[in-house]
Each structure stands twice: as C-alpha cells, then as structure tokens.
Amino acid sequence: MKLPPITLEIIGNKLTALAEEMCLTLQRTSRSLYVKETADFCCALAGPDGRFSAYPRGIGVSGFVGLDLTAAIEAVGPLEDGDVIVTNDPYRSGGLATHLTDIQLIRPYFHDGAVIGYGWAFIHCSDIGGRVPSSLSPTNQEIYQEGLQIPPVKLVRAGEPARDVAALLAANSRSPEANEGDLQAMLAALRTGGERLAAVVATHGSADVLAAHGDLVEYTARRARAALSRLREGTYRFTDYLDDDARTPVPVRVSVTVTVSADSLHLDFTGSDPQVEAAFNIASHGTAHAWITTRVLALICTLDPSAPLNAGLIAPVGVTAPEGSVVNARHPAAVGIRHATASRVNDALGGALALAAPDVMPAASSGLVVPVVVAERHAGGQNVQVLEPMVGGTGARAGSDGVDGRDSGISNLSNNPVETVETEIGVEILRYGLRPDSGGAGRWRGGSGLELSFRVTRDDSRLLARGLERLRFRPWGREGGGAGAPAELVVASAEGVERRVGKIDVLALRQGDTVTLRTSGAGGYGDPFERPESEVLRDVVSGVVSPGAAARDYGVAVTGQGARAAVDHEGTAELRAAGTPASGAHVLGPERDRWDGLYDETTADRLIAALFRLPAPARHGRRVRVLGEALDLLPDGFPSVPATDRELEGARAGLLEAVAALEDEAARSEGELP
Amino acid sequence: MNDDAETGTRTGAGTDPPRGPRGGIDVGGTFTDVVLTLPGGGTAHHKEPSTPADPALAVARGLSAATAAAGLAPADVVDIAHGTTIGLNAIIQRRGARIALIVSRGHRDILEIGRSRMPSSFDLHAAKEEPLVPRERVIEVDARLDANGRVLRDPDDADLVRAAEELSATGADAAAVVVLHGHTAPDYEADLTARLAALVPDVPLVSSAAVWPEVREYERTLVACMNAYIQPLMSGYFDRLEELLTGLDVRAPIFITASNGGSLSLASARARPIETVLSGPAAGVTAAARLAQAAGTTDVVTFDMGGTSSDIAVTVGGAPEFAVNTTIGGMPLILPVVAVGAIGAGGGSVVRVDDFGLLKTGPDSAGADPGPIAYGRGGQRPTITDCYLVTGVIDPEEFLGGRMSLDRDAAEGALADLARALDGEGNQTARAIADGALRIATAGMAVELHKTLARRGLDPADFTLVPYGGAGPTHAALLAEEVGITDILVPASAATLCALGAVGADLRRDFARSLRRPLDAESAAAVRSVLDDLAERARSWLADQGGHEAGPVRLEASADLSYLGQAHELRVALGEADDPSELDAAALAEALHTEHERLYGFRDTGAAIRVGTVRLAVVAPRPDPGADRAAPATGEVEPRAQRTVTVHGRDVRAAVHDRAALGSGHRLTGPAVIVQDDSTVLVPPGWSAQVEPSGHLRLRSRS
Numbered sequence A: 001m002k003l004p005p006i007t008l009e010i011i012g013n014k015l016t017a018l019a020e021e022m023c024l025t026l027q028r029t030s031r032s033l034y035v036k037e038t039a040d041f042c043c044a045l046a047g048p049d050g051r052f053s054a055y056p057r058g059i060g061v062s063g064f065v066g067l068d069l070t071a072a073i074e075a076v077g078p079l080e081d082g083d084v085i086v087t088n089d090p091y092r093s094g095g096l097a098t099h100l101t102d103i104q105l106i107r108p109y110f111h112d113g114a115v116i117g118y119g120w121a122f123i124h125c126s127d128i129g130g131r132v133p134s135s136l137s138p139t140n141q142e143i144y145q146e147g148l149q150i151p152p153v154k155l156v157r158a159g160e161p162a163r164d165v166a167a168l169l170a171a172n173s174r175s176p177e178a179n180e181g182d183l184q185a186m187l188a189a190l191r192t193g194g195e196r197l198a199a200v201v202a203t204h205g206s207a208d209v210l211a212a213h214g215d216l217v218e219y220t221a222r223r224a225r226a227a228l229s230r231l232r233e234g235t236y237r238f239t240d241y242l243d244d245d246a247r248t249p250v251p252v253r254v255s256v257t258v259t260v261s262a263d264s265l266h267l268d269f270t271g272s273d274p275q276v277e278a279a280f281n282i283a284s285h286g287t288a289h290a291w292i293t294t295r296v297l298a299l300i301c302t303l304d305p306s307a308p309l310n311a312g313l314i315a316p317v318g319v320t321a322p323e324g325s326v327v328n329a330r331h332p333a334a335v336g337i338r339h340a341t342a343s344r345v346n347d348a349l350g351g352a353l354a355l356a357a358p359d360v361m362p363a364a365s366s367g368l369v370v371p372v373v374v375a376e377r378h379a380g381g382q383n384v385q386v387l388e389p390m391v392g393g394t395g396a397r398a399g400s401d402g403v404d405g406r407d408s409g410i411s412n413l414s415n416n417p418v419e420t421v422e423t424e425i426g427v428e429i430l431r432y433g434l435r436p437d438s439g440g441a442g443r444w445r446g447g448s449g450l451e452l453s454f455r456v457t458r459d460d461s462r463l464l465a466r467g468l469e470r471l472r473f474r475p476w477g478r479e480g481g482g483a484g485a486p487a488e489l490v491v492a493s494a495e496g497v498e499r500r501v502g503k504i505d506v507l508a509l510r511q512g513d514t515v516t517l518r519t520s521g522a523g524g525y526g527d528p529f530e531r532p533e534s535e536v537l538r539d540v541v542s543g544v545v546s547p548g549a550a551a552r553d554y555g556v557a558v559t560g561q562g563a564r565a566a567v568d569h570e571g572t573a574e575l576r577a578a579g580t581p582a583s584g585a586h587v588l589g590p591e592r593d594r595w596d597g598l599y600d601e602t603t604a605d606r607l608i609a610a611l612f613r614l615p616a617p618a619r620h621g622r623r624v625r626v627l628g629e630a631l632d633l634l635p636d637g638f639p640s641v642p643a644t645d646r647e648l649e650g651a652r653a654g655l656l657e658a659v660a661a662l663e664d665e666a667a668r669s670e671g672e673l674p
Numbered sequence B: 001m002n003d004d005a006e007t008g009t010r011t012g013a014g015t016d017p018p019r020g021p022r023g024g025i026d027v028g029g030t031f032t033d034v035v036l037t038l039p040g041g042g043t044a045h046h047k048e049p050s051t052p053a054d055p056a057l058a059v060a061r062g063l064s065a066a067t068a069a070a071g072l073a074p075a076d077v078v079d080i081a082h083g084t085t086i087g088l089n090a091i092i093q094r095r096g097a098r099i100a101l102i103v104s105r106g107h108r109d110i111l112e113i114g115r116s117r118m119p120s121s122f123d124l125h126a127a128k129e130e131p132l133v134p135r136e137r138v139i140e141v142d143a144r145l146d147a148n149g150r151v152l153r154d155p156d157d158a159d160l161v162r163a164a165e166e167l168s169a170t171g172a173d174a175a176a177v178v179v180l181h182g183h184t185a186p187d188y189e190a191d192l193t194a195r196l197a198a199l200v201p202d203v204p205l206v207s208s209a210a211v212w213p214e215v216r217e218y219e220r221t222l223v224a225c226m227n228a229y230i231q232p233l234m235s236g237y238f239d240r241l242e243e244l245l246t247g248l249d250v251r252a253p254i255f256i257t258a259s260n261g262g263s264l265s266l267a268s269a270r271a272r273p274i275e276t277v278l279s280g281p282a283a284g285v286t287a288a289a290r291l292a293q294a295a296g297t298t299d300v301v302t303f304d305m306g307g308t309s310s311d312i313a314v315t316v317g318g319a320p321e322f323a324v325n326t327t328i329g330g331m332p333l334i335l336p337v338v339a340v341g342a343i344g345a346g347g348g349s350v351v352r353v354d355d356f357g358l359l360k361t362g363p364d365s366a367g368a369d370p371g372p373i374a375y376g377r378g379g380q381r382p383t384i385t386d387c388y389l390v391t392g393v394i395d396p397e398e399f400l401g402g403r404m405s406l407d408r409d410a411a412e413g414a415l416a417d418l419a420r421a422l423d424g425e426g427n428q429t430a431r432a433i434a435d436g437a438l439r440i441a442t443a444g445m446a447v448e449l450h451k452t453l454a455r456r457g458l459d460p461a462d463f464t465l466v467p468y469g470g471a472g473p474t475h476a477a478l479l480a481e482e483v484g485i486t487d488i489l490v491p492a493s494a495a496t497l498c499a500l501g502a503v504g505a506d507l508r509r510d511f512a513r514s515l516r517r518p519l520d521a522e523s524a525a526a527v528r529s530v531l532d533d534l535a536e537r538a539r540s541w542l543a544d545q546g547g548h549e550a551g552p553v554r555l556e557a558s559a560d561l562s563y564l565g566q567a568h569e570l571r572v573a574l575g576e577a578d579d580p581s582e583l584d585a586a587a588l589a590e591a592l593h594t595e596h597e598r599l600y601g602f603r604d605t606g607a608a609i610r611v612g613t614v615r616l617a618v619v620a621p622r623p624d625p626g627a628d629r630a631a632p633a634t635g636e637v638e639p640r641a642q643r644t645v646t647v648h649g650r651d652v653r654a655a656v657h658d659r660a661a662l663g664s665g666h667r668l669t670g671p672a673v674i675v676q677d678d679s680t681v682l683v684p685p686g687w688s689a690q691v692e693p694s695g696h697l698r699l700r701s702r703s
Helices: A004-030 A062-066 A072-078 A163-171 A174-204 A207-228 A294-303 A339-358 A418-424 A533-542 A547-554 A569-578 A588-599 A602-613 A617-634 A645-669 B055-069 B086-092 B156-171 B186-199 B218-245 B266-271 B279-294 B384-390 B408-423 B431-453 B472-483 B494-504 B523-543 B584-598
Strands: A041-046 A052-053 A084-087 A104-113 A114-124 A153-157 A234-242 A251-263 A264-268 A317-318 A370-378 A381-390 A429-433 A450-457 A462-466 A488-494 A498-502 A507-509 A516-517 A556-559 A567-569 B005-009 B022-027 B030-035 B044-048 B079-083 B100-103 B140-141 B151-153 B175-180 B205-207 B253-257 B263-265 B300-305 B310-316 B327-328 B332-334 B339-343 B351-352 B359-365 B466-467 B487-490 B507-518 B554-563 B570-576 B608-620 B639-646 B651-658 B665-668 B674-675 B681-683 B687-691 B697-701
Touching: A004 A052, A004 A114, A004 A174, A004 A207, A004 B359, A041 A062, A041 A174, A052 A207, A062 A294, A062 B151, A062 B408, A072 A104, A084 A174, A084 B639, A104 A174, A114 A174, A114 A207, A153 A163, A153 A174, A153 B466, A163 A174, A174 A207, A174 A516, A234 A339, A251 A339, A294 A339, A370 A516, A381 A418, A418 A429, A418 B507, A507 B494, A533 A547, A533 A556, A533 A567, A547 A556, A556 A569, A567 A569, A569 B466, A588 A645, A602 A617, A602 A645, A617 A645, A645 B494, B022 B055, B022 B279, B022 B494, B030 B055, B044 B055, B044 B494, B055 B218, B055 B351, B079 B279, B086 B218, B086 B327, B100 B156, B100 B218, B140 B651, B156 B186, B175 B186, B175 B218, B175 B697, B186 B205, B205 B218, B218 B253, B218 B332, B253 B266, B253 B279, B253 B494, B263 B266, B263 B681, B279 B300, B279 B310, B279 B466, B279 B494, B300 B472, B310 B431, B339 B431, B351 B384, B351 B408, B351 B431, B359 B431, B384 B408, B384 B431, B408 B431, B431 B639, B466 B472, B466 B494, B472 B681, B472 B697, B507 B523, B523 B554, B523 B584, B523 B608, B554 B584, B570 B584, B584 B608, B665 B674, B681 B687, B681 B697
Parallel strands: A264 A317, B022 B079, B079 B253, B100 B140, B100 B175, B175 B205, B300 B466, B466 B487, B651 B674
Antiparallel strands: A041 A052, A041 A114, A084 A104, A084 A153, A104 A114, A234 A251, A251 A264, A370 A381, A370 A462, A429 A450, A450 A516, A462 A507, A488 A498, A488 A516, A556 A567, B005 B044, B022 B030, B030 B044, B253 B263, B263 B507, B300 B310, B310 B339, B327 B332, B351 B359, B487 B697, B507 B608, B554 B570, B554 B608, B639 B651, B665 B687, B674 B681, B687 B697
C-alpha cells in the first residue's frame, strides 16, 4: 500500500462518508416509493479503474459492492467534466445494470483535467415500459418484453442536459414524472459526491486521493483473504433447483463447484442449466458478479464484520460461468426476476461453502422474497399495493437456531404495517404471523416461515406474487437436520371452496376470496433427536412447534397445553429409542430426493453438457422437451407427489435414452460421428 | 459523604433572581451530578459517585452535599428536577417487568415480525432483537376494528374469559392491550381493556391507544409494552427517592425530565415512564440550546463527548430538532424525542493497530472502569484520553482540578508499543501516534456530523458548536476545524450540563392522534375536533402538574400530511392550537404545499392530499434558573505556564491558563490550553478565546 497508515485511515473514512452522504442526498431529494420505503437504491465512489473504492454501510442496497463501471464508461468513449452517463442495459453495461428497472448514472470527477474518480447512483424506477405495468414479470421470454433498453449514453454532456435522451426515456415509461424525479435525485447525489471529493482533494491532495482508491481496495482484499484462509481447503459441489421456469413445470438447475485454495475461492457454475425463456436469467458476463457471489460476500463479512466495503471484498473470488447458462445469460435473455435465481445461487453456494466452513455456514434459509401485490380496478384507473414483502426465516447452524420470520439474505426490506395496508386497498388481513411447524427440525431448529392470510373486500381485484419459489423443493437441512416445509398458496372462495395455486403471474380474485400464502421454513441443523427436551418444550409452549410435530420430528412427548405443557420423559425415551434419525451432510427433503431419483447428478450433468453442445437457441426448448417427456410418464404433481417404482423406472429409462440420443446428435453436429 | 465526592461553587450576580435554590440532578452510570441554581444568581455543582444498586441514595447524598457546600439545607430547595436512565437501561438490558400482551386474533406475532428487517444484511449469524414479550405471553382475542374505527368483531364473554384465564396463567405482572386500528377508536380499546381488567383485577392493563394513539400497530404496541415493562422498576425508584428526600425534610415538588427535552410531575412520570427514557441527553441539549440562545446564538450543534462515545444534536432557530424514529434496545420508538445521534469516539475509546496495519480508534471503549491507562486502574489499552495526555493537551497534574493524578509514562509506553506495531521499526514517536489517533477520531466524528447535517440539507459553517461532557471542550476546536465550524461556545459548567438542563426544563408533553384519510371538508373538521380534544387533554394534564409554570403556555399544533400515493409524510407546523377554527381544508393543503416547496422546490397543487397523524405539544415554561455571570476581567491575561502541545502533526508552545483566573472580557489567542476543574479547553493555533459576560467561553477561528 502506498499511503502512510494514518493518512489512509483518515481518507478512507472520508470517502466512505462521501458515499453515504450521496445516499442521504438521494434519499432527501427523492419522492420515490422505492427509495423511501424499500430502500432499493444505492450510491458509491469508484476509482479511475471503475471499481468501487468506497461503498456506503447501513444505507442503500449492500449487495452491489462488487459491480464494475468499466464497460459502461468505455462504451461512451471520451468523457469531459460535467458529463453524466445513463444506462439500464445489463448486456451493454457489462452487468452494471442487472435488470431494466434499475436506472444507473455515472459521473466522472475531474481534477486538473484528469479523472480522479467516478460517482455512481442507481434507483429501481417504477416503470420502464415493456409488456406489463412495473415492467417485471416472470413469464417475459426475452428482454424486449421487459422495457426500454438504454445502452450507456450521455444524459448530461459537459453540464448540459441531453434533452433528446431525456425525451426518449420519458416516452418509454408508464410513469415518466416519477422517473424524472428519480433522475433528478440521482443527479443531486452525484453533485454531492463531486463536492465532497473536491473537499477531500483540497485537504489531502489529488495524489493521495488517487493512491487511496487503490490502497483501500487492497486493504479490504487483504482482510477478505485473511477471512477466506479460515476455510477448509478442497473442492466442494452443491446443486439446487428453481421449482420451474414459470412457463413450464421443468425445474431449473443451479450447480456450483467451489474450490478453496489458501486464501482464494474459485466458483465454477458448470452444470447449471442453459438460460431459460423466462425472466430468471442473470447477466453476470462470466465475472464474479454481485448476483452470483452474494453468499460469498456474506460469508466474508460474517468472518470479518468490520471490513470496509469495496471491490476488494471479491478480489479473491474467481468465477467460471458457462456462457449462455442461466447464471451467465446472453442477449436477449429476460432478466427481470433474476433475484429468484440469485436466491437459489445463494443456496447452492451456501451448500458448497458449508462443506468448507461447516461451523460457520447455516442450513438453507427459506430462500424467497415475494412481494404480495393486489391490484384493484376502479373508475379512475387501478390501485396497486404491495401488501407485504413475504420472506421466511434463516437456516439453523451449529450452535444456534435460525431466525423466525425474517431473512435478509437477498434484500433487507421493511414490511408494511397492517393498519396502513388496510387504509390503502380493499383487503382485511386475517392473519400475519409465524407459520408453525415450518422450520426444519434439528438439534438446532430452522427459522419459521410466515403466513399471510387476507380476505378481498372488493370485486375485480387481481393478485400478483412474483418471486414465489420453494413451492416444490424445500430449503435443505444440514448434518441430519430436516428440510423446511415448502411454500403454499391457497385461495378459498367465500363459499369455502379451496384451491391450491402454484406459481402465478396474475390471478383474478373475487370479493370474499381468502388468499393464504405460507412461505417455506428454513433448514434445520443436526439430529433433531438430540435437541434437548427443554428446548423442544419451549418451542411447543411458544407455539412454533405443535405437540404432534414435537413427537413426530423430535421424538419428544409433550402433555398439556400452553403454560401447562410438560415433557413426558418416559414417552420421550420410547419415541427416541424407536426413531431413526436422518443423516448426511445435506437433507434435501422428499421432493428433491424423488427428483434426483429420476434425474441423478450424472444424468443431469450429461444432459446439460450435451445441451451446451447444441446451438444456443435450441438448448432451452430441447431441455424442456426431454425432461417434459419424462414428467409426462409420471403422476401429475411429481415430484411433490410420489411415483411408483415402475413409473419411475419407465420415466428414467426414457430419459436416459433421450440423453444418449442427444449426445449422439451433438457429436454428429460437431462432426465427431458420421 | 463519600470521600470521592467533589464539590465546587460558582457565584456571581444574576438578573431576575428565582424564588429560592433549585436543584437539577442527572443520574449517570459513573457519577450523579447535582446542580443548584442559587437565589442570588450563579450555580453550585457537585459530582457524587453513583450507587447503581440503589440509585436514589446517590441523589440524596449529592443533594445534601451540594446544599451544605452552598451553606443551605436540602429543605431550602424550592424544586427538584431530575433525569434518570433507569428505564432506558431496563429496556436495553431486558431487565423490566414480566409483561403480557393481548392482541387482535391473527396478529400474535406483531413483535416477532416487527418491521421485518434484520440488524445487518450481511451477517449470516445476525439474530433479531429479543422481543419484550415472548410469544407464549401473547394472547389473541376476537376483537377487531377496521381502518375507519368500525367494529368488525367484538369478543363474546366466553372469549374474554378464556383470554383472562390465559393471561392469569402467564403469571404476568402487567399487560398491554392492542386492537388493530385501535387508534381510530380509543374508546373501544379502553372499553375492552376495562372488560378484561374486571376479570383479572390483580394484573394492571394498559390500552395502547390510551398511551399513544398513532397508526402503525408494531410501533404503537412497543410504546405500550415499553411503558408497562419499565413501570414497576421506575415506580419503585420514585418511591425510594421520595422516601429518602422526605428523610432529608425536602418538601419541594419533584419534576422528572422527559425525552422531549421538557419535564413532567412525578405523578405523570409514574403513569407514563416511557416519556422519560431518553431524558438525560435531551436535558443536555435543551440546556445547551438555551444558554446559546441567551448568548445570542440560535443555530447550534451540541457536542457531548463523554467516556464511551460522543453525541451530537442539531438546534435550528433555538429549538432542538425532534425525531420520531429513534431506536432503543433494537426497537423503534415513535414518541417525539430530542434527536441525539452518536458520532464516534469518547475519551475512553481504545486506540489500536489492526491485524492489517492500520491505526484504529474505537468502537471498543475502556469506559470509566478500568478507564484509560493513565488512570492507573488496570487499563491496558491506550485510549483517546491517553492521547490528550501524550500530546500535551492535558497535564497529568491538573486533571479534574488536580484531584486525580494521571500516569503519563504508562500512556506513552503503550502508544510507543503501537508505534512499533504500526511500522515495525518504531520510527514514529508515541507523540506522533497519539496525534494521529486524535486526527483519526476527529475525522471519524467530522464525517458523522457532516452526514447528520446533510440529511437535513444544512451547512456546518452556519452553526455554532456547543461542547460539553468531560472531553467535549477538549476536542471541540479539533472537530470544528475539520467540519468548517468557526464559532464555539464552551459552557461555564460543561461537565454538569445535563443536570443544569433539568433545572430549567419546560413542562412539556406531546400528544398525537392518527386520522389517515383523504383531505376534504369532513377530514379537516376532524383535524379541528382532534386538536380541540388534544388541547383539552393538554390543559388538563398541565393542571395536574402542580401549577408550576411561569410564563405563557404554548399549544403547538402540527400534522403529518402527504400527497396521496406518496409513502413519505411531511411534518407540517400548524401554529398555535388555541383556536383551530381557521384550519379548513384549503389552509391544510396550503401548509403542505408550502413545506413541500421549501424541501423539494415545487408544489403539487393537482394532487389529492392525505391527513396522517395530528399532533399537539403543550409547552409551559418553568421559572428561569438564571444565568451564570462571570466577574469582570481585572488586569491583563497572564498565562500560568507554557507547554509543548502537538496539534495536527506540529509541536507548538501553548500558553496555559486557569479558567478561574479569567474574567469577563478576557481574550487570548491560540495556541493555548485553558484548564478548568472539570475539563480542559484546547485553543489551537489560529483560534482565539474570549470570556463572555455569561461566563461561557467563546472560541473563534480567525480563518
């Protein structure tokens, strides 16, 4: 490092505060719902190399610290003082933008004619055009349906607003005034950043500030390496699945192989499915991109909570992500709901890292973020409200139960008070609480999911619930700990007729309908039969575990109810003697076990490898066809409902045949076979 | 009296003398400060070691000692105002009463879910805050209102009996009752509470809408729960205090300071202890704001630097800023409180070299025990105070007026160790490391101060810094230079300002009632009728305070308004609420447009408006405690000594002055050090210091 340690500490403090002041300016000047309520925005300072050297802590979106401005800056060509770049294009910005609703601005900061840093700001805007209001829908098949793509262009040229660009943006949004407000708030934040940076340069000189960018990143990288050196060296693999791709019932596979060597990590996503014709793709550009490294950042920051946030955090992380896969999608793949895939990448990484850091990593969290949205039509148009952003709990780990009903794994959103929700829209919230018996059983119990149940009080309403996942494959447990309960969505009519609903895009509701969403529980850790009776009793008394589940899952017999509940020690001894605890590093749940019974790791690897030998446009359709044909031979609802051995054998034989045929076809097309 | 107790008296001629000596008391973790304002003007102050096992004991002892030193008896004191952190500590440490919660069916997990956020988004081991009421003591009852206050479900007798039985089974000492939308129909919730209370007469019940009828069920529930949670502890303390003071023949009324910077009668504090939880820091801010205003300064940043941390607060136009989004013990508190924010290091913050070669200050603190290395009480890690000593800012022989001798060599040795750890060779001196640590601490505080002002769009250069606490005056000029503040006012009794603040605190209580409905003629009428009702409650509350107000009573009305569809509400002042008849829909709309234009530069006259929460504050001044006066200067300023002080990496020869030797009008220029018996004031090069007639010290930057 170039600077003396005292100077570096002082400049480092000032630059981090600069980034936080940018956020405060943005927050103060913005009127956007996404800024005020859900905090879906951020600002930061980058060095001349385009990497973030100072990133805010405790304000804004924390996960984007590893993003890189370089591609967006290079795309616009030479810059001059007073320029501001705008983009939302995940492909042409090199992955800086991650879906089209995130509008990004970059402003170069000059001193004596040379760039001494870049300010960056983004806000999730309300609408950027496309097929549906709010622009985001899981069933969008390509990015053209998701709204206006803005390649990196100058929004401001040498201090002069580019009115042509602004006009183009405004014409392509359903909420142009709101977007204009967002742009103004970001421009104000970038001005603040410039003023504060000039003040730091005035005190410390531009040479020290330039050196500080590099030193700060290097300092954090050293701390990240020191944290990673505490992991067990080796190579670890884990795979997890999205339930389906929203357009077909075929699950989407995410595979990661983590190699830990000394103080660095390599993540190899080979074995992940080809990109899908739905909005679940991540445009990572094959780099250690924010949405495929979130769990790694969380691990580093858990091991070293006070490491300054900047690009140095991911410096020790290398990535191999096959081009055209769901984790390194190519244009024009749709990316709107990439956070659902990021949740599953999180789980895949968590599963692999658990093998390298068994005492640190928890079992799978509930792994979903579902903004439950109700839209009602009325004379003046429509009223759209998020009732609650539904999450679940966190996974258990060695030494600690998971957290019930809260999970900040992907984003740390605030919920909405029931009392304000009911003044905004025609619903009565009947229950908003923890979901009993949903957390995976274990020596340490997984966090409970949530239950939201509401009655619709007006006709002509619609339900949206993007991000609904874990309806099929459960959050896994560890070291004998059970998997969490899968999510459920049930709609009951006023007459009491219930229907279980799967992943939805938009669902029409009638007055009197009761909608109940139960989010998945998180995974447990360790043999539940080793959980002390007193802790099981405590859960029964508090009501998060029922007496039935205490007996079935924990082998603990509880008599009486509420405050009068007590453990029947003899009954417990009998139950525990009779039970056979689960085992294995990961407990995946019956649905995943059934699925793996059809489509084991080797078969999946073969099919995916063969698909990647086909021309890119053919892969998704072929995968859906091959697996769809196998599913057609199995009962409806498989793997949530079991199949007989004979059915499974038949489907598996057909699948293996199809895989072999595909391999031949791929070889032929590559000229290996006649 | 305890041997460690320290007593000093400041006298002078005051204007408008009060009726008799008045006592101000601040119970802190280490010391219980007592300030007496004397009939002839001037103040007497006393620091008594706190007695955490029986905090009232130190209050009684301190009051005896302070009055004795001033030639008075405790019985001579005409009123006593008093702040305590007992309630706050009980909440933070979860040591309050065993309480239960009764809620609308379906909402048992109100406290478990909270606002859904985790304390950290990047910590795989983060845990959520421990709820004040565990799930097994939360009981559902079939009572439910809708957003308009209409009863959707009312429990039958069987349901109530069941709930009462479950409540009894929890063994709770007290319980809060929360019906969804209870704030829209406080009478309904009160009635339900009464029906339940009839079934469980031995468990005190409180209705959430009676405590604080504001929309947002989690936050309202917390106010009611926190109140019930600390009530037994606080009542016990008040009983003991009354017993001890009666033993001293004290018949003066006792006032308790509140988090809103005001005070309330002992009876009010018993009923609503939640109002007092953040009273200590609030009293310091109001005292600083008041003395600054008396000195002609209305825009102030207060800077309270104590042992473990530093706090700031912003006062614009003479009125401290309020917050309705404080956090205590990991939980939000929506009562209006003086907005005090932590900005970093205190005198006891530890200085260290991290594993990667950078010098760090804090967040660990050596606190008061063992304290800095130089205290010689077993502290092993160098602190900010050790750095003042090694850079020459404070002298080992003059600390706390010479009552405590410091070990400079030990401090220097530890900092020399850090010098070696930092560059491996020890080329840097302990002095350079100490100076570096102070610069790092200063930069850390400066950026936080900057952010605090940035959040409000304010410029530090427009403000006067008012430092207090043991180290505030020492660090004030360093911080001011870093943020671009050029004016500092050091109070005459900087170390006991919170106690002084208690003496002069206004009687004050805040009221609120949420409406949350579109603005039209009907809702404007509702605003007026709520204001009438709140004003009546305010007057009746004031009447119960014992009639100790001195001066006109103010009823300050405001409302949270927003454009429909906008999530963010603006707090809009509506003037005095004595006669709200002028407040029609047009006037309310105009109030929002004006405020929106001030903040965002435009008015959205086409948009519909929503009325959120209507608020009213009743403020009744108590007799002015009178200001300190300094004796006029006699003769020239003569430094007592010279010593080398390191400031910003440079060694300078600083003149050393005793504060007691300086009279009103005396002026001196930096570099200088002014030693007073409870603190040391650093006047860096480029600054001047002048004693004001009030006895306060004014520092100005010449740049």
